[in-house]
Amino acid sequence: MNIDNLLAKVSKPGRYTGGEYGQIIKDKKKIKMRFAFCFPDSYEIGMSNLGIRILYGVLNSMDDVWCERVYAPWEDMEELMREHNVPLWAHESGDPIRDFDFVGFTLQYEMCYTNVLNMLDLGGIPLESKDRGDSDPIVIGGGPCTYNSEPVADFFDVISLGEGEEALPEISRLYISMKESGAYTREKFLREASHLDGFYVPSLYDIEYNEDNTVKAITPKYPDVPAKIRKRIIKDLDKGFFPKKLVMPYIETVQDRIMLEVYRGCIRGCRFCQAGMVYRPVREKSPEVLNECAKTLFKNTGYDEISLSSLSISDYSCLDTLTDSLLEWTDPNMVSLSLPSLRADSFTEELMAKISTVRTGGLTFAPEAGTQRLRDAINKNLDEEDLMKACSVAFAAGKTQVKLYFMIGHPTETYEDIAGINTLAEKVVDLYYKTPGRPKGKSPKVTISCACFIPKPFTAFQWEKQDDMETLADKQKFLLSNLRDRKIKLNYHDAKVSRVEAVLARGSRRLCASLLEAHRRGMKFDSWDEYFDYDKWLEVFSATGVDPAFYANRAIPKDEVLPWDMIDIGVTKSFLLRENEKAYRSETTPNCREKCAGCGADSLGGERAWCPRLQKRSE
């Protein structure tokens, strides 16, 4: 069956056509290795991922490697593929992914795991590493979830830890050289790969468990296999690879614009935040390099929007220089500039003026907690005064809508803290009416968006329990009952999704059986409300002997072996422990720029880093 005939029968066929401007086509006869880069979600989401945009460019910059894109087909397409025996294919060539040398998945969120299995299945690739032979592709994983890849460890042959720009070409070279010399077998290759920096080969480790299901020991099977695997970083981002062109989707995608990655890491140390830890040390790009990158991308893509991307854009030390040099040419070229992820304490009139020269909607700030006490405990380092100042700047500039992000279920949280969320939102409404120069005759709209706390590996709160479902539901109800003002709107996340996410985030290798079972039961697209089914997950856990509360709702003793203890992110466990203790004293830790807290990430090195220790070293 021709793919073309399937396209006539599905919704949004533009997801599958391929042929986009900017896609890279190579001569199969001249290449030695083919890499299928899979995003385990829909085309619209996958095409928006900055990591893939970079790594697609990195791999294709190698003359003898051809990297292609693969996305999870939507259910209507999947049905047709199964009906007509069409295996999952790669976008550029249309060839089945099982014929590739590498099949790579980026794991951006836990709820995509079922899609990974479904895509392997659709591709005709054995689901478990142990069942794959020498002629099967090497299945490799990367991305933020791989800092604890144990719940999917059985399905991956190798995991790339940390930033992949240098690591992926290295493992490609190893593969090509072993293939050319005839030395290649799957087993030999994986053993060799485990010697490369930043590559974790799950099958080369024995995991022993205690009777109570906790991990007893993690032991490499052979003396040459490293006991700890350290994540990779690009030391100098100015010299790192940056794509000069992009694949231009026909259909509208989530991030259909230029994303300019300004820096990696975050100087803040919010105690619940995984990204803030795993991407350390903070490394910046220089404004000159960024401006050139942006110009090149504008010329080569024709996009009319540039989004400055990073964990907290206003923390960039050269933001003024950068925005000034960008605005010089973006304005006359009708290109708009957007700055997501602004911190309230750095939101100034000057910044507002810059972003209001171009289109922008309402503003979003993330106080994360309702009282100063709790904000201190989670180390948000944000005062109420900062938030009020930011909102008044926004109102005075004509904005009427403010969105406030919070989380409920933080460790040490009380109902007083939750009531504080309502109070804070009410204060913002009051502030609107006190702001001179606010839009006349309009009323404000304040949206409270409330997520649930999820304990994540490699955070100060990795040992903490998640509130059980009853408590979370009760807290949400409390929040709702305290809602008195019609100008305040409340959205909250489904606690059920957050719970499954917590199980998968802190899970051990024993979760692999659950995921396999979930796949057997046809589960997929679990990050989509219309697909997620909590009861099905509970059934799967129970069928595979997994107690979700053990992973989500248990406070882990500090001396327990963690399933992810073989991974080294640079930030030390002793630092995370110190941070955890400070949380219980509601004690804050200054950000990296103010004072070094001794997290340990300086051991990874880095240029234009905010780390005081790294700065001292480069002097």
Next chain:
Amino acid sequence: MVSQTSKTLRVKFEKTGKLKYISHLDLLRTMQTALRRARVDMEYSEGFNPHMKITFALPLSVGIESVCEFMDLKVKPGVRPNEVMRDLGANLPSEMKILDVYESEAKFTDIKYASYRTFLDFGDRTEEAARLANEMFKGAVTVLKKTKSGEKDVDISPMIKSVSASFEYGMCVIESTLCADSANYLNPYYLDAALSERLGCEFAARRTVRIGAQTGDGKAFR
């Protein structure tokens, strides 16, 4: 402000192969980015969200190919058709082809008819379908037509200028010329639907290509 000396360039292009799955709106976005890459000096609308002045001639349903699509670009004075042909052509996805760029007097509203070639496969009843198609479109043809006010039975025969069918290469090949002005636009899919219904058999495969557009006096639109 559109300067008085700005001018309109007409681009004739093809939308074939997999491009038939790209919707009108997506095509517009694709053209906008391609025009910026090609650095064509476009006129922009006024307002807070300035956008390029681009107009497409005829709607085209997703799934239908075309070898005669028209788009008008409002450009700054001094922009030359041959340069647009070269630069825009070099910046389009490889499957999309520009056929011609020129200045034109005719307005899109001058288009009254469009011609299509449709290939249908009814299995072993394909030849019978071709014979039936030659007969049935001579009289009244009632189809269930979707309109803004809901679905209703409409006789489409007044909107059909000509239909002829033949049995070639094992396919039922229908050549049709249908009304294509904004008040009276007939989607060629209605012919296929009517034929299927009359035959009492669904087609297994279909390909439709728009092959021309005509003015009221039957001349090729340019």
